[in-house]
Amino acid sequence: MSDANRRDFLRTTSAAMAAAVAVAPLAASPRFRSDEEKRARLASNCYACRGVFNRDAFNPAQPPSPEARQLQKKYGSITLLDFPQFTKDNFPGIRSIDLLAGLFGDIADPAMFRKHTSWWDGKPTDTLAFDPDAPSSRTWLDKLAGRFAQTGVSGYHISNDIPQHMADLDDDRRKAGIATAKAWMNAASRIGVKAMRVNTAGPFIGPCAELVNGLPRNDLMEKYLEKAILSYRELAEYGDKVDVIVTIENHWGITANPINTRIIISEVNHPRLEACPDFCNWEHKYMLYHALDDVMPYARTIVHAKYWDRWEDVDIARCVRILNKHNFQGRISLEYETGPWDGIEGTRRLADAVVKAL
Numbered sequence: 001m002s003d004a005n006r007r008d009f010l011r012t013t014s015a016a017m018a019a020a021v022a023v024a025p026l027a028a029s030p031r032f033r034s035d036e037e038k039r040a041r042l043a044s045n046c047y048a049c050r051g052v053f054n055r056d057a058f059n060p061a062q063p064p065s066p067e068a069r070q071l072q073k074k075y076g077s078i079t080l081l082d083f084p085q086f087t088k089d090n091f092p093g094i095r096s097i098d099l100l101a102g103l104f105g106d107i108a109d110p111a112m113f114r115k116h117t118s119w120w121d122g123k124p125t126d127t128l129a130f131d132p133d134a135p136s137s138r139t140w141l142d143k144l145a146g147r148f149a150q151t152g153v154s155g156y157h158i159s160n161d162i163p164q165h166m167a168d169l170d171d172d173r174r175k176a177g178i179a180t181a182k183a184w185m186n187a188a189s190r191i192g193v194k195a196m197r198v199n200t201a202g203p204f205i206g207p208c209a210e211l212v213n214g215l216p217r218n219d220l221m222e223k224y225l226e227k228a229i230l231s232y233r234e235l236a237e238y239g240d241k242v243d244v245i246v247t248i249e250n251h252w253g254i255t256a257n258p259i260n261t262r263i264i265i266s267e268v269n270h271p272r273l274e275a276c277p278d279f280c281n282w283e284h285k286y287m288l289y290h291a292l293d294d295v296m297p298y299a300r301t302i303v304h305a306k307y308w309d310r311w312e313d314v315d316i317a318r319c320v321r322i323l324n325k326h327n328f329q330g331r332i333s334l335e336y337e338t339g340p341w342d343g344i345e346g347t348r349r350l351a352d353a354v355v356k357a358l
Contacts, residue, residue, distance in 0.1 A: 038355045039093030041332055043156050043302070044083075046100035048336040048343045048350075052078055052086070058102045058161070059127040060113060071342055080104060081144055084153035090344055091334075091351060095153050098302070098333035099193070101160040101184065104130040105140055112137045119164060121204045129162045132187035145191040156331050157247070157276070157302045158188055158196040166235075167202030167228040167254060174227055177201070181235055185244045195245035195301045197276055198235060199253070200228050200264075206254045224254050229267045239272030245301050247276035250291070256283050258294040265298045278304040279319045280337065285311060289318055296326040303328065307350050308337035316350065320357035 047057065051071035056062035064072065078086055080103040087094055105112040107128075116129035131137055148154045163181035165173040181198050188196045202224045209216035235246045254260045261275050275298035282291050288311065296303075303323060307314055323332070332354055336346030 033358070035355055036093055038358045039351065040095060041330075041358070042091075042094045042351055042354065043096035043098045043331045043333040044087040044091050044094050044347065045098045045159075045304075045333045045335045046080070046083060046103055047098075047159060048334060048347050049083070049086070050100070050103075051343050052076065053103055054079055055103075055107055057100055058118065059125075060102070060105065060107045060130070061128050071344075074342075075344055079106070081147055084147045084151040087153045088151050091347060094334075094351070096156040096331050097153060098157045098159055098304075098331075098335070099155050101130065101158055101162050104132075104144075104187075105137060109136050109140075111135075112140060116162065118161070119201065132183045137187075138190070141187055141190050148192065155188075155191055155193040156195070157333065158184065158193055159249075159304075159333075160184055160197050161199060163198050164201045166198060166231040167200040167224045169202075169223060169227060171227075174231055178231055178234055181246075182238050185235070185238060185242050185246075188244045189242040193244070195247050195274070195276075197247045197249050197251070198232075199251050200224075200248065200255050202228070202253050204252055206257055206260070221254065221260075225260060225263055225267075228254065228264050232264055232273055233268045233270065236268055236270035236272040239270075245272050245274055247274050247302060249276040249304065250278050250281045250295070252281065256281065258287070258291040261295050262298060274301055275299040276302050276304060278306055278335065279316070280306040280308040280311060280314060288314065289322065292319060293322050293325075296322060296328060299326075299328060299330065301330040303330065303332055304335040305332045305350060305354050306335045306337055307339055307346060307353075309339040310337070316353040317357040320354055324358070 050057040051068040052075045054077045055064060083097060087097055112130060112134050113128040114131045116127050118125045118127050163177050163184060165177035168174040185196060207220040209218040239246055248255055248261055250256055265273055265275060275295045277292055277295045277299050282288055334347045334350045336343055336350050339346055341349060
């Protein structure tokens with residue numbers, strides 16, 4: 001190589017290396033997100049705000065409690081149709097809602113409801129439940145979708161306790177629960193909701209292992225998991241037809257243990273089935289963070305960010321760092337449970353804590 005060519009080569013190479021050094025740090029650095037962008041990732045939560053609704057959140061036939069009436073003196077009394085505007089007025093920057101199935105429908109129209117038996121801790125309670133298939137229910141759903149469009153605050157997820165028995169060993173009960181879940185998935189699709197929680201139900205406390213030939217085995221848990229896998233596979237496949245994701249929350253029962261959520265989702269292995277991790281629905285304090293970390297790889301659409309004074313101290317920032325670790329980009333539903341504030345103020349404080357940690 002001549003001296004002139006060597007000088008040209010060194011000059012060109014040096015310039016290219018300098019340009020690469022200058023550009024690399026900018027390309028590698030994460031994009032700054034404003035508080036406004038972070039708040040757009042949050043969702044208001046009907047359960048957290050249950051005190052402002054004009055009826056009981058789990059039985060439409062029951063009026064609000066005396067405590068709820070006191071809260072309504074401060075914030076007003078609303079129905080689910082009012083909640084999009086309520087969200088816009090009370091939670092600045094939040095434009096998504098995590099809807100509670102127990103608040104659907106107009107109790108003044110009995111045709112929208114059917115008799116329903118709700119199971120909690122193995123005990124049945126006769127209630128009413130919204131019937132998504134009733135003609136008047138479809139009209140009401142269209143009205144709710146209209147409120148979404150009118151306010152710019154949309155339904156994103158339905159936290160639904162009405163479909164039951166997904167892990168039940170009785171196939172007739174299990175299939176009836178699947179049919180109820182599908183009817184609700186149709187309703188979710190009708191109003192443009194992206195995802196819906198369906199509880200595993202089954203035992204309120206997962207069965208423990210027993211000694212078999214001197215060693216622990218849990219054959220009963222295996223049976224519950226087999227039924228759950230069958231149920232959720234059917235729902236996930238139906239989700240393809242209606243464009244709705246099914247989520248499994250750690251909502252007691254067998255999913256209070258994160259490994260069972262992982263087993264069900266992994267065995268079904270379908271993109272329409274995900275986890276909806278809740279920060280606090282665990283059985284002991286060590287699960288608050290370690291179990292959340294375990295299920296986050298299976299969550300893409302929604303999580304429930306919860307503050308609950310059931311636990312001595314819930315480190316919201318630590319929980320959000322776990323979301324960040326797994327590059328979670330879905331919605332963060334603000335499910336303030338109980339504590340020193342009312343549901344509205346608690347939601348605001350929880351929103352601030354999540355935004356600060358994102």
